[in-house]
Amino acid sequence: MMPRLPAPSRTQIFSLVVATFFAFLFTLHIYSSDQRVLRKPLGIIHSRKGGDPWRRDTGEYILDPAWDVDAPPRERFYNWTLTEIEGNPDGVWRTLLAINGQFPGPMVEVNEDDTIVIDVHNRMSNSTSIHWHGFHQNGTNWMDGTVGVTNCPIPPGHSFQYKFKAEGLRGTYWYHAHYTTQRVDGLFGPLVIHSPKEVVHAEYHTDRVVMVQDYYHDLSTSLLPTYLAPDNENAEPVPNGALINGRGSIDCSKVPSSYRCTKPKDGLEVLNLPLDQSHRVRFINVGAFAEFDIELDQHAVSLVEIDGSTVKAHSFNRFRINVAQRYSVIMTAQQTDAASSSFWLRARMGEHCFVEIPENLEPEVRAIVQFIRPPAPAWPRTPQTQGWSEARELICRDMNLTEVRPMRTGGPEKADILIPLRSNFEIGAYKLSRGVFNATSWKPASTPTLLSAIEGVKSQNASFLTDDIVLSKAYDLKHQLVVNIPHRKVVDLLISNFDDGNHPFHLHGHKFWVLAQGHGYYEMANYKNVAVKESIYRDTVSIEAFGWVLIRFRADNPGMWAFHCHLAWHSEAGMLMQFLVASDKVGAWTVPEEVKQMCERKELQRGGPIPDEDFYW
DSSP states (O other), X not given: OOXXXXXXXXXXXXXXXXXXXXXXXXXXXXXXXXXOOOOOOTTOOOOXXXXXXXXXXXXXXXXXXXXXXXXXXXXXXXXXXXXXXXEOSSSBOEEEEEETTBBXXXXXXXXXXXXXXXXXXXXXXXXXXXXXXXXXOTTOGGGXXXXXXXXXXXXXXXXXXXXXXXXXXXXXXXXXXXXXXXXXXXXXXXXXXXXXXXXXXXXXXXXXXXXXXXXXXXXXXXXXXXXXXXTOOSOOOOOSEEEETTBOOOOXXXXXXXXXXXXXXXXXXXXXXXXXXXXXXEEEEOOSSXXXXXXXXTBOEEEEEETTEEEEEEEESEEEEOTTOEEEEEEEOOTTOOTTEEEEXXXXXXXXXXXXXXXXXXXXXXXEXXXXXXXXXXXXXXXXXXXXXXXXXXXXXXXXXXXXXXXXXXXXXXOSXXXXXXXXXXXXXXXXXXXXXXXXOOOOXXXXXXXXXXXXXXXXXXXXXXXXXXXXXXXXXXXXXXXEEOTTOEEEEEEEEOSSSOEEEEETTXXXXXXXXXXSOOOGGGGGGOOOTTOEEEXXXXXXXXXXEEEEEEOOSOEEEXXXXXXXXXXXXXXXXXXXXXXXXXXXXXXXXXXXXXXXXXXXXXXXXXXXXXXXX
């Protein structure tokens, strides 16, 4: 006979009810922390059981096929907690910076003119800030997330709400940390904007994001001091390998014994694509340093989008994507492909761009593309295919787009202002190598230049109102190059690169037309014949070693906007300048109190900007 258990007391019952209630709240929080609900389009198999809990299911990077692109503008809410986790994306265990406990970051999917509201809770050891790459932030300059330029970082233990509109934008974008080199360690993710105005010059049935990145087995904070050390002479840290959507596979037998390496449970990324359909694949280079050559064995792809701007479909066997750039391509199975036939998708780093090539470097990362016949599930078969035989270009620069035509043609025929910029690395005090724009090397100030500009205009500081170049007389700083641009002026930037490495330059707050680019010195005699009609319109462009690029933008977005090299190591070395657009309008702004309060947090003494002083130049 079983002994009778005593009846639970009122206290025990109450405790059980309370525990159940809080468990319910916790579950509700988990499911509401990312507003997107995972949806599996017919025939798309994108997850395998038994995977690592810290590894994000890449099915989240498949766009919702039932998305209402014609829905009226609305607010879309996201809730992110940033933490430090341990993971082995390619086999080697290391610390990763994660959003809601997973790597890589979640996808943000919205419509044009929607308002994006993202609550960011910083539970990491250091301060942070998130930049929304390619967003114009018209009227919300302080939401740009560029520490030292538009805002102060979010201290550890604090939260901040980003709120801004996806105004006048469509296509493929991304977000990433814009504080020190944190994006190298995992703080990044895709951002896609739907719009009925986006005219894609090809039909497609499915839509997804593929992120490629170079990958390091050490935290960027341990690599950066060595890179910036005396006598290093701009020898950038060389990646250990590469990932596709956060997945890779390295031979653990070749990994030094000082690292812990175990084969990942999930293995390589797999793209299962219905056989009789066409598929849009949005590639984003979210890496730190390496450009990639990407190809699908035995299949040409059609390029249809560049950095959020659609182009007329153009076929390539292989295409090149530099850091921060985005390309959408259309993949279609060939008539000879059978159901469940599989092919390698190859992403190879430009190792010829590295200062040195480590002995055990694995420059190529692969994913499996498998054409299936829905709805039968398909487990990946190891491809037996070979890559394209054509030789790779060994010059580190943008892919040749001379035959690619934009869907949106035209632009301002003449510029009001021509600004020559010289980019290079120089050896300064204490033999430190610094990135330089026109003899200035940037470092973040404890007071963001946007806030200084607003106060400067309101106090009638003549530097902000009349001078073309705003320097120390406006900021009392030695490390700020800020160019004043009147509202709506058309600006040409002629950037000459006196460095032996390439630089993908990104302009915040604007897109620009790429008028021309080349090697050596630009012949000014050709300037009068520059045509903008069929120029590519984008936000990130590469300039090759000892080369030049000529770009044009319309300064129609008031604010303080960074222009910088997007290689993580170069921007941290100071290769950044700023444009102050429409200073009179900026001076009339009232910055939200919560933005100003971030600069007053005592916690910024840990992991915040260094004081305004001559530190390393």
